[in-house]
Every structure is written in structure tokens, then in C-alpha cells.
Amino acid sequence: MSETAIRTEGLRKVYRTGFLRRAFVGLHGLDLEIPRGEVFGLIGPNGAGKTTTLKLLMGLNSPTSGTAQILGEPIGSMRAMARVGFLPERPYFYDYLTATEFLHFYGQLHGMPRARRIDMIDRLLPLVHMERARDTQLRKFSKGMLQRVGIAQALMNDPELVVLDEPSSGLDPMGRLLIRDIVRDLKTKGTTVLFCSHVLSDVEEVSDRVGILIAGKLQDVGTVDELVGKRETTVEVTLHGLTDDLVAELPLQPHRVSSRGHHIFEAADHSAARALVAAAVERGGELFGYVARRESLEQHFMDEATSVERQDREAGVR
Amino acid sequence: MIKIWAIALNTFREAVRDKILYSLLFFALLMIGSSVLIAELIIGEYGKIIRDIGLAAISIFGLLIAVFVGIGLIYKEIERKTIYTIASKPVPRWQFLVGKYFGLLGTLATEVAIMAVAYVLVLNGIGAGTTSAMLPAIWLTFMELAVVTAIAILFGSFTSPVLSALFTVGLTLIGKMSEELVLLGQRSESGAVRFLMDTVYKVLPDLSRFDLRTQASYGLEVEWEYVAYATGYGAAYAAALLVLASIIFRFRDFK
Incomplete structure (x- = not known):
């Protein structure tokens, strides 16, 4: 068989x-x-x-x-x-x-x-x-x-x-x-x-x-x-209790602000995330969430598709 | 055999649920019924005219069903993609075609039987009476339909319904006039024309062999040997067409 x-x-x-x-x-x-x-x-x-x-x-x-x-x-x-x-x-x-x-x-x-x-x-x-x-x-x-x-x-x-x-x-x-x-x-x-x-x-x-x-x-x-797994992971950091002035002093700027006033950041890796959290805590902020994100299959697929499309365009193939 | 039977039964079920079929059957029965009125209007032998019109109705409406259901039989399976789940089963493609063919043939047999019963009822109802050649005439009409259905399946296995209809109707009309083709060849002085007409006659179906309307209408005797010969000819011709259709269909891609 x-x-x-x-x-x-x-x-x-x-x-x-x-x-x-x-x-x-x-x-x-x-x-x-x-x-x-x-x-x-x-x-x-x-x-x-x-x-x-x-x-x-x-x-x-x-x-x-x-x-x-x-x-x-x-x-x-x-x-x-x-x-x-x-x-x-x-x-x-x-x-x-x-x-x-x-x-x-x-x-x-x-x-x-x-x-x-x-x-x-x-x-x-x-x-x-x-x-x-x-x-x-x-x-x-x-x-x-x-x-x-x-x-x-x-x-x-x-x-x-x-x-x-x-x-x-x-x-x-x-x-x-x-x-x-x-x-x-x-x-x-x-x-x-x-x-x-x-x-x-x-x-x-x-x-x-x-x-x-x-x-x-x-x-x-x-x-x-x-x-x-071929791609680096990103880290989503959610911080609470920071004013806009204090946020402006942080090494990263928030990705978005939630409806409850939480500032949500996307750090490229763990060291960047840790530096962000340390700076926020130093300024009286609180860590509300810390999620390491892996690239999804969808993101990977989209990247591959875009890359092939670009290569084809450069090669003159539709 | 179980696979051919399953496909044939499925085709039969599908066909008998087709509204076009009922419309055609309705008009056929109407024509058989109205033959009484038509016969009143035409000068001639009353019973003969009714017998002739009734047999013509069975043949014409049978042919319409064979052509218009037959040409769509394979195309619809491909267009609706129902073929995907069948061709991906352990069913050789020739078995699929043969199953579809016998399914439609079963439908035609049912239709012809209904029309024949109505025809005999009308004849007996008005006292025109039946003749001994009527049963062979109806049987050979069915054999003609068996050949035309195979023609429709052959063209339906590789062309669109429109082309299929054109080719099938064209071939059917030529087949009905095949005796004239031979006569045309015999009257020609050119050897090439005689050869061409003779070849065309041998290759194309001779549907005139299935026409016993004159014998049935006039009450003439028909030899059973002739009926057996015509039946054998029809079965062999239909089988050859199905073999050809199977060879073509075997290599067809389903897009």
C-alpha cells in the first residue's frame, strides 16, 4: 500500500x-x-x-x-x-x-x-x-x-x-x-x-x-x-492612565485608542514592548494588556500574493 | 450494470419532471384527437387519413422530444456541473453516456406508449379501426427515435446545444430523405456524383427504413422479417453512434 x-x-x-x-x-x-x-x-x-x-x-x-x-x-x-x-x-x-x-x-x-x-x-x-x-x-x-x-x-x-x-x-x-x-x-x-x-x-x-x-x-x-514562523512576531501593548502629553513622551505612539480610553500600541518585538512598558510605568501609566501576536496565515498569504503580483508586473506579465 | 441503471433511472426521473415534455405530449394528444376534425375537412378515405395523421403525430412529437431533450442531456450536466460528482466516481464515461441514453429512451418509450394508446382509443372511438401494420409501424417509429436520440447524444457530447440541434435536425432530415439521395445518384450521369450519393447513403442513417406509415394507413401487410431487419439496423446504428460519442466524451475536459 x-x-x-x-x-x-x-x-x-x-x-x-x-x-x-x-x-x-x-x-x-x-x-x-x-x-x-x-x-x-x-x-x-x-x-x-x-x-x-x-x-x-x-x-x-x-x-x-x-x-x-x-x-x-x-x-x-x-x-x-x-x-x-x-x-x-x-x-x-x-x-x-x-x-x-x-x-x-x-x-x-x-x-x-x-x-x-x-x-x-x-x-x-x-x-x-x-x-x-x-x-x-x-x-x-x-x-x-x-x-x-x-x-x-x-x-x-x-x-x-x-x-x-x-x-x-x-x-x-x-x-x-x-x-x-x-x-x-x-x-x-x-x-x-x-x-x-x-x-x-x-x-x-x-x-x-x-x-x-x-x-x-x-x-x-x-x-x-x-x-x-518565518516572520517576526509583533506585540500588542495596552496601557491605561496616561494623558496625551505623557503618551507623546513615550518611545512609541499608539496604534489606536479604545472606546474606554486605553492606548493600544504595536511594538515590533519584545524588547521594544518592554522599553515602552517601562517608560509608561515610569510616567504613572498602568499595563492593561500584553499580547504577543504571530503573523496570521492570512497576512502571510496576502504578502505572498502581493509579492508575486509585483514580480509579475515588473516582468511585464499580467 | 448497476451504474448504468442508476444513471438511466435518474435521467428518466429528470425527464418526466420536465415541463417541456408535458407540453409536447399535450400537443401530440391534441393532434391525435383533432385528426378526427381534420379528416372531416379533407376529401379522401376517412379512416386512412386519421390513421396517417395519428402516426405522423407520434413520429413528429417523438422526434421533437428526442432532439430537444437529447441535445441538452449531456450539455446540461456539464453546464450545471452535476457531471463533476459523477465523473469523479468510479464510473467510466461511456457508462455515463449509455445510462443517459437509456434513460431518455425509457422516457420516449413511455411517451410513445401513451400516444399509441390515445391513438388506438381515437380510432376505435370513431370506428375507423386498426390495421395489422400499426404495431410494427409504431415500433419502428420508436426505433427511429432510438437512432435520433443517439445522434443527439453524439453531438451533445462535444458541441453547444445550438450546434447540436442544427446538426441533429439536419442529419435527421437527410436521413428521412435518404432514398431520394440514392435516386439522385442513380439518375446522375457522373460517376463521382453516384459514388458520393452512394457513400452518403451508406454512412448517414437511412431513417426511411423505419417508415411504415403508408402500410399502416392502407392496411397493407408488413413482413416480420423486415421489422426485425429494420430493428437490427437501428440498434446497430445507434450503438455505433454511442461508441463514437463515448470515444469523444472520454477525452473531454469539463471546464
Whole structure:
């Protein structure tokens, strides 16, 4: 049994568009390896190649060049697809089916016998909090409910690899929490999860590793700590009991003033923060808060995206 | 087989919930019913005219359903992205196409059966009577629909609905006039034209083989060997079209 859930080597996709069949590179030679049991989050701005990557892996599109394997099998092979669950972005389903009929249909596509389908449906509908809607037609579902049954269909075959494209799309905070819980449960079971999301806090929270895809190129891969730990932390210092004159004498100026009159400062590091606190206490001020802030994945992602955009502009590429 | 069956059943369910289908069926039944009035206005054999109009209605409305539901069958799956969750399952793409095909064929069989029952009821109601060739005529009308549905699926597997409709309607019309193509070739003095017409006739579907309306209207006998031969021809032609569609569809990207 392969220890690698997903392996891509030089995976490239060129789309031909328009009457003149102009080339547009959707993905530039992706090299990626995701071990079994890992939760891997793929992030990137719109048009970065995230969905292209997932479509190639799911056999929906053929690569222009390069190779990829899923669970040791070539992408698109029936043996690979039998062990994978997939939820596309903004999924559309047959809306005249009830939730139960819908899951039976996808179970049949996996060649599952009826008894096993019934068993899975009885397990999955409560898991996605949809047991009450089991006999309701999908056309009566809200966007969030569709997303939930969409996740249930992706889990019908008890897959070894689950691929989710924007699973939190259209979900309320409770729904997002549910997705995070499902991903954690899958990880506990040893299931590999690959997912794309714009909700970076979700990615940060559940992913073992994160890949940043920008303009069809994988810019960075690593754990959240590895990615954001490359940057210095900042320290947020909140001081109380200082007049404006005294604040003007401090080595740093406040970032903002809270509604309760607290002065909030952002120091570049701990030594700067300590010097600020000492100067404030000397002038009769009180330390109200001291929080060391790590750069968020979102900040890191924004920096990467801005940097690539600047490089492309300088190189004359749109 | 379970996968093809699941897709076919799903397609059937989807089609029978399509409002266009009910509108077409309504007009077909209306036409069959009004054939009595039309026959009153036309000078000629009353029973023959009613039999002819009824069979024509079954054929025309069946063809409309086959073309307009058939061309959208694959396109809609891609446009609505429902194909994403199906093509990412362990379902070979040819099984998806064949499932969709049989789903629509099941719908057409139901439609033809309803129209046929209405037709026989009208004929018996006015005392025009049925003829022995009617059942084979209706059966071969269904076989014609099986070929046209396969044509629609073939074009629907790689072109837009508009182009699909144009190609399917065009090919259907040529197929209905295929005997004239042969005659045209035979009358030509040019060997190239004869060869061209002969080749076109052999390659394109000869839908005139499924037309037993004259025999059914006049009450002529139809040999069962002929019905079996035409059925075999239709099944083989539809199968060849589905094989071609599957080959094209296998390499298609879903954007």
C-alpha cells in the first residue's frame, strides 16, 4: 500500500480559449506530495489554479503534461476513484431527488449494495445534521443544506482520500464549525483530506500543512508554523492612565485608542514592548494588556500574493 | 450494470419532471384527437387519413422530444456541473453516456406508449379501426427515435446545444430523405456524383427504413422479417453512434 496519498510531478495544464485557441496556463508544473493521513489545505486567490489542480486530480480534466497518482494509482483510474470522495465548488445536484434518493444514487455509482447504502445514509445524514430533511427534495434546500448533503455524498464510499473544493462556501458559522469537525474526525480515522478554501482561518485551524498557489505556481508549502514562523512576531501593548502629553513622551505612539480610553500600541518585538512598558510605568501609566501576536496565515498569504503580483508586473506579465 | 441503471433511472426521473415534455405530449394528444376534425375537412378515405395523421403525430412529437431533450442531456450536466460528482466516481464515461441514453429512451418509450394508446382509443372511438401494420409501424417509429436520440447524444457530447440541434435536425432530415439521395445518384450521369450519393447513403442513417406509415394507413401487410431487419439496423446504428460519442466524451475536459 502506497504511503503517499497524492503525488504530482510536473503537473501542468494549458487551456486553449477563444476562436484563436490562445494558450492560458492554468497550472505550471506542480510538484506536490501529500502523505496518507494528512490534512492539506490549498490556498490561493481566484484563478490561482486551485480548482484546476483538483479537477486534474479527480480526472475531470486531462493534464497537458506531467503525471499524478492518487493512493498509488494513476489519476482518473477507476481503482483510484473508487477510494476517493469529492465535493466540487458550488455543487449542483439533481434537485428533484430527496436527500435519501440522492445518496442512494451516488452509492449506486460506487457499486455499493443496497444494505450498505442504507447503513451509510443512516450514518451520514446525522453526521451532517440533515436527518430531518432525509425525505425532502433537494430543490427545497438552502445553499448550506446542499453543501451538507454534498459532503455526505463525498463520504458515501467511506473514502481513503477526501477532496473538498471550498467546503465552507455558503455555510453559516455553525456550518463552518461542522466542516472543521468533520475534517478533524476524518483525520482521526486516518483519512487524507485535501481541501481548498478562501476561509484562511479554517485552513489554519485544521490543516497539517498548507500550500500557497498563486498564478498557477506553488509558491510555498509547509506547516502553518513553518510558513508564518518565518516572520517576526509583533506585540500588542495596552496601557491605561496616561494623558496625551505623557503618551507623546513615550518611545512609541499608539496604534489606536479604545472606546474606554486605553492606548493600544504595536511594538515590533519584545524588547521594544518592554522599553515602552517601562517608560509608561515610569510616567504613572498602568499595563492593561500584553499580547504577543504571530503573523496570521492570512497576512502571510496576502504578502505572498502581493509579492508575486509585483514580480509579475515588473516582468511585464499580467 | 448497476451504474448504468442508476444513471438511466435518474435521467428518466429528470425527464418526466420536465415541463417541456408535458407540453409536447399535450400537443401530440391534441393532434391525435383533432385528426378526427381534420379528416372531416379533407376529401379522401376517412379512416386512412386519421390513421396517417395519428402516426405522423407520434413520429413528429417523438422526434421533437428526442432532439430537444437529447441535445441538452449531456450539455446540461456539464453546464450545471452535476457531471463533476459523477465523473469523479468510479464510473467510466461511456457508462455515463449509455445510462443517459437509456434513460431518455425509457422516457420516449413511455411517451410513445401513451400516444399509441390515445391513438388506438381515437380510432376505435370513431370506428375507423386498426390495421395489422400499426404495431410494427409504431415500433419502428420508436426505433427511429432510438437512432435520433443517439445522434443527439453524439453531438451533445462535444458541441453547444445550438450546434447540436442544427446538426441533429439536419442529419435527421437527410436521413428521412435518404432514398431520394440514392435516386439522385442513380439518375446522375457522373460517376463521382453516384459514388458520393452512394457513400452518403451508406454512412448517414437511412431513417426511411423505419417508415411504415403508408402500410399502416392502407392496411397493407408488413413482413416480420423486415421489422426485425429494420430493428437490427437501428440498434446497430445507434450503438455505433454511442461508441463514437463515448470515444469523444472520454477525452473531454469539463471546464
